[in-house]
Amino acid sequence: MPAPPKFTEYVDKNANRFIQRLADAVAIPSISGDASRRNDVFKMAQFLENHLKSVGVTTTLVNLGSHTMDGQELPLPPLVLGRIGDDESKKTILIYGHFDVQPAEKSDGWDTDPFTLVVDEKSGKLIGRGSTDDKGPVLGWVNVLEAHQQLGLDLPVNLRFCFEGMEESGSEGLDEFIEAEAKKGKGSWFEGVDAVCISDNYWLNTRTPCLTYGLRGLTYFKVCVSGPARDLHSGVFGRAVHEPMTDLIALMSKLVTPDGKILVPGVEEMVPGADAEERKIYTSLDYSIADVENSAGASIALSSSKEEVLMGRMRNPSLSLHGIEGAFYGVGAKTVIPAKVSGKFSIRLVPPQTPDAVNPLVVSYLESEFAKLNSKNKLELECLHGGKPWVEDFKHWNYEAAAKATEAIYKVKPDLTREGGSIPVTLTFAEQLGVNVLLLPMGRGDDGAHSTNEKLDRSNYIEGTKLLGTYLYEVGAIST
Amino acid sequence: MPAPPKFTEYVDKNANRFIQRLADAVAIPSISGDASRRNDVFKMAQFLENHLKSVGVTTTLVNLGSHTMDGQELPLPPLVLGRIGDDESKKTILIYGHFDVQPAEKSDGWDTDPFTLVVDEKSGKLIGRGSTDDKGPVLGWVNVLEAHQQLGLDLPVNLRFCFEGMEESGSEGLDEFIEAEAKKGKGSWFEGVDAVCISDNYWLNTRTPCLTYGLRGLTYFKVCVSGPARDLHSGVFGRAVHEPMTDLIALMSKLVTPDGKILVPGVEEMVPGADAEERKIYTSLDYSIADVENSAGASIALSSSKEEVLMGRMRNPSLSLHGIEGAFYGVGAKTVIPAKVSGKFSIRLVPPQTPDAVNPLVVSYLESEFAKLNSKNKLELECLHGGKPWVEDFKHWNYEAAAKATEAIYKVKPDLTREGGSIPVTLTFAEQLGVNVLLLPMGRGDDGAHSTNEKLDRSNYIEGTKLLGTYLYEVGAIST
Numbered sequence: 001m002p003a004p005p006k007f008t009e010y011v012d013k014n015a016n017r018f019i020q021r022l023a024d025a026v027a028i029p030s031i032s033g034d035a036s037r038r039n040d041v042f043k044m045a046q047f048l049e050n051h052l053k054s055v056g057v058t059t060t061l062v063n064l065g066s067h068t069m070d071g072q073e074l075p076l077p078p079l080v081l082g083r084i085g086d087d088e089s090k091k092t093i094l095i096y097g098h099f100d101v102q103p104a105e106k107s108d109g110w111d112t113d114p115f116t117l118v119v120d121e122k123s124g125k126l127i128g129r130g131s132t133d134d135k136g137p138v139l140g141w142v143n144v145l146e147a148h149q150q151l152g153l154d155l156p157v158n159l160r161f162c163f164e165g166m167e168e169s170g171s172e173g174l175d176e177f178i179e180a181e182a183k184k185g186k187g188s189w190f191e192g193v194d195a196v197c198i199s200d201n202y203w204l205n206t207r208t209p210c211l212t213y214g215l216r217g218l219t220y221f222k223v224c225v226s227g228p229a230r231d232l233h234s235g236v237f238g239r240a241v242h243e244p245m246t247d248l249i250a251l252m253s254k255l256v257t258p259d260g261k262i263l264v265p266g267v268e269e270m271v272p273g274a275d276a277e278e279r280k281i282y283t284s285l286d287y288s289i290a291d292v293e294n295s296a297g298a299s300i301a302l303s304s305s306k307e308e309v310l311m312g313r314m315r316n317p318s319l320s321l322h323g324i325e326g327a328f329y330g331v332g333a334k335t336v337i338p339a340k341v342s343g344k345f346s347i348r349l350v351p352p353q354t355p356d357a358v359n360p361l362v363v364s365y366l367e368s369e370f371a372k373l374n375s376k377n378k379l380e381l382e383c384l385h386g387g388k389p390w391v392e393d394f395k396h397w398n399y400e401a402a403a404k405a406t407e408a409i410y411k412v413k414p415d416l417t418r419e420g421g422s423i424p425v426t427l428t429f430a431e432q433l434g435v436n437v438l439l440l441p442m443g444r445g446d447d448g449a450h451s452t453n454e455k456l457d458r459s460n461y462i463e464g465t466k467l468l469g470t471y472l473y474e475v476g477a478i479s480t
Numbered sequence: 481m482p483a484p485p486k487f488t489e490y491v492d493k494n495a496n497r498f499i500q501r502l503a504d505a506v507a508i509p510s511i512s513g514d515a516s517r518r519n520d521v522f523k524m525a526q527f528l529e530n531h532l533k534s535v536g537v538t539t540t541l542v543n544l545g546s547h548t549m550d551g552q553e554l555p556l557p558p559l560v561l562g563r564i565g566d567d568e569s570k571k572t573i574l575i576y577g578h579f580d581v582q583p584a585e586k587s588d589g590w591d592t593d594p595f596t597l598v599v600d601e602k603s604g605k606l607i608g609r610g611s612t613d614d615k616g617p618v619l620g621w622v623n624v625l626e627a628h629q630q631l632g633l634d635l636p637v638n639l640r641f642c643f644e645g646m647e648e649s650g651s652e653g654l655d656e657f658i659e660a661e662a663k664k665g666k667g668s669w670f671e672g673v674d675a676v677c678i679s680d681n682y683w684l685n686t687r688t689p690c691l692t693y694g695l696r697g698l699t700y701f702k703v704c705v706s707g708p709a710r711d712l713h714s715g716v717f718g719r720a721v722h723e724p725m726t727d728l729i730a731l732m733s734k735l736v737t738p739d740g741k742i743l744v745p746g747v748e749e750m751v752p753g754a755d756a757e758e759r760k761i762y763t764s765l766d767y768s769i770a771d772v773e774n775s776a777g778a779s780i781a782l783s784s785s786k787e788e789v790l791m792g793r794m795r796n797p798s799l800s801l802h803g804i805e806g807a808f809y810g811v812g813a814k815t816v817i818p819a820k821v822s823g824k825f826s827i828r829l830v831p832p833q834t835p836d837a838v839n840p841l842v843v844s845y846l847e848s849e850f851a852k853l854n855s856k857n858k859l860e861l862e863c864l865h866g867g868k869p870w871v872e873d874f875k876h877w878n879y880e881a882a883a884k885a886t887e888a889i890y891k892v893k894p895d896l897t898r899e900g901g902s903i904p905v906t907l908t909f910a911e912q913l914g915v916n917v918l919l920l921p922m923g924r925g926d927d928g929a930h931s932t933n934e935k936l937d938r939s940n941y942i943e944g945t946k947l948l949g950t951y952l953y954e955v956g957a958i959s960t
Contacts, residue, residue: 218715256726313717
């Protein structure tokens with residue numbers, strides 16, 4: 001059952017006002033990773049709660065306590081919970097999103113002020129930090145509810161909302177809340193939830209809507225090599241002492257090949273190869289080498305086979321070297337022997353890999369490679385964080401409803417994709433609530449979520465709002 | 481001929497006043513590398529000129545023009561030139577030193593304010609930025625001249641002074657000035673100079689004075705690997721594209737072994753091995769593995785042989801990896817694939833190596849190693865700066881005079897050392913003036929010149945002042 005025409009008409013008529021709503025949200029620099037912006041995250045929580053209330057949602061702010069960041073004790077932004085509808089004959093859908101954003105400074109390379117939403121009429125882009133990640137999708141739900149309120153339409157489902165303000169900074173406190181609530185059973189905030197819908201990822205390309213049923217997991221390592229008590233002058237100490245950088249670079253060079261193969265013994269071997277049937281999934285996706293290369297801005301695809309590139313991203317593990325803490329990182333020339341250097345790398349995990357299974361392999365490999373160096377420096381290994389991969393059943397009614405809604409709005413069948421990144425709360429919801437979780441992205445593959453000039457296309461915001469509303473009708477129409 | 485006893489007595493009697501003079505100089509934060517402190521470098525030039533004038537030196541300030549730093553056009557600090565004595569029957573010694581300092585902030589880890597000289601009565605340390613590098617030695621000369629003026633003593637030599645304010649920032653303008661002056665021949669500022677004396681390095685240890693007759697050269701490289709047009713998310717692009725960090729780390733891992741051997745073909749081979757006679761030089765030096773390890777603050781010497789460690793520092797080339805520009809360097813975990821990363825490394829050169837001879841080997845090696853990676857990323861190599869090594873004839877009268885002066889003041893024969901670092905002006909003076917250059921250090925090996933809690937021992941400042949004066953008498957006494 002598609003949404004009533006007057007719903008989609010309302011969205012079109014009010015598009016400019018919806019864009020202003022997004023502009024108001026982008027103007028609040030709710031950067032959870034910047035202690036000095038913590039008040040803005042609170043302000044954004046209030047902004048969102050006010051908007052939810054105004055469209056008929058019963059809200060609660062959940063105090064998650066405090067945490068330490070940059071040596072400061074800081075209050076955690078509240079969870080903004082909401083509920084609307086308690087009709088036992090309807091399905092209940094839990095919506096998750098987040099109202100905090102990544103850091104952004106004009107000087108990072110933005111063409112415009114990151115916290116002023118720029119509506120580029122020519123390209124149709126809405127440019128600003130948080131436009132696509134994740135304020136646009138969150139406000140999409142507010143838009144849907146406003147339309148129903150103004151039109152006097154009943155919602156086809158009951159809705160529960162769970163919006164957090166720490167997603168970009170490790171979702172502190174969220175998992176604990178979900179677990180604690182889930183344990184309550186009857187009377188829990190999540191009581192009666194039939195399925196979850198999350199709009200916090202992206203289309204595979206710039207053309208074809210998709211539903212996402214898998215995410216890679218992650219394990220993030222810090223490899224610290226230390227020697228001298230302080231930084232040394234390379235003139236005075238060069239070739240007199242063991243240099244931590246030499247050892248660290250040697251270790252980091254043994255983790256992954258230039259073509260992406262992970263060298264930690266046992267890690268690749270955990271993942272079964274793709275059979276002919278599985279390869280067909282990737283053949284069928286609307287994707288080309290040009291897509292990954294346009295999106296990266298350079299002809300640097302690891303393979304000329306579309307299937308290989310897609311499998312590399314979606315169903316194979318990857319290992320990336322991110323950088324080094326403690327070494328010289330400035331411009332120019334400094335002749336330092338850094339005393340203590342920490343290499344950062346992470347492995348994206350796919351089933352059946354888990355941090356618990358992979359981490360011991362990484363640790364024992366690095367320790368044995370370090371021993372081979374015969375260095376007098378010290379090695380310390382730390383896993384900074386990790387999360388399991390997630391793969392959902394995409395034949396579930398939750399996906400069926402989203403697929404129908406996509407066809408209704410975009411006139412195409414959605415691609416079924418897996419994402420290379422992680423959205424840890426997905427797994428938490430799946431495991432704690434025991435219900436199907438759907439990732440229903442609003443933005444395109446080139447939105448640049450964590451990058452400069454982040455954008456959400458106007459059409460994705462407006463059609464995406466229609467998509468979210470229509471999805472609810474398709475859920476409501478399903479009889480299970 | 482030792483200095484007259486009343487000279488050394490004067491130095492002892494006026495020690496506290498000399499320390500106050502150093503305190504006044506340290507209080508001027510003449511950081512040449514910090515644009516916001518440029519006025520202080522000018523202030524320090526004025527301070528030094530005033531002190532030189534007050535002890536009878538004829539001075540000139542040389543305007544070196546301007547340069548660009550941090551995107552700003554800045555006036556260069558003037559050279560402070562001085563001359564005293566024009567007796568053709570006496571030798572003429574040119575003294576070089578510098579009045580600018582390295583950056584320092586209490587928050588870098590200093591125990592006290594870096595720009596307030598702390599006289600630690602217990603340890604005998606004079607702690608402050610510039611105390612040993614190079615304000616103490618420069619003021620040592622002022623102290624010597626004050627003593628002669630106050631005591632009505634004739635100087636045993638003619639003196640010329642050349643003090644600069646950009647030594648810590650590439651000595652901008654200095655080489656050009658020296659070359660231009662040297663070309664003038666008659667009427668040149670350097671006319672009649674018989675030898676040069678520079679006090680801008682350190683004893684090998686904390687016990688034994690030394691004369692230094694060699695310095696390593698340097699060639700500093702930036703290895704840039706770039707691929708994507710912007711930083712990418714490792715979840716989305718990991719194992720889909722060639723990652724610049726993977727390539728760069730692979731290249732950096734092929735430059736040097738953990739025990740210090742340089743892997744660039746042809747670089748080690750340029751340097752002849754040490755024969756039994758040369759090894760004896762190192763055997764004779766007052767040095768132990770404990771010295772290098774105390775000074776590094778950890779048991780990380782590359783060898784348990786004192787000779788090997790000394791040769792590694794003094795007469796063998798070394799290669800140090802300094803860091804990476806453009807990669808993630810912060811604390812915590814960021815899952816970025818950096819778009820453009822530049823590894824920084826340098827090679828310390830020894831005769832007969834020169835940047836001109838070594839650089840092509842480095843470039844062709846890195847290009848061929850990069851080609852082996854089969855990466856679609858781009859490699860760019862840049863030599864940021866370089867300088868030739870320098871070795872002086874230590875049997876010259878200039879060294880003979882300094883050795884006698886050392887024995888007179890410290891009652892020991894000085895060690896004859898080579899330094900692992902570079903003082904480029906040394907080579908400029910040697911080449912342009914064609915005279916012997918002596919490095920006559922005032923401070924100890926643990927002074928921490930570019931580090932936190934930089935210090936000059938009170939005894940090194942006071943006995944060092946006596947040493948500089950006595951050196952002039954020993955030069956005066958030599959008949960060549």
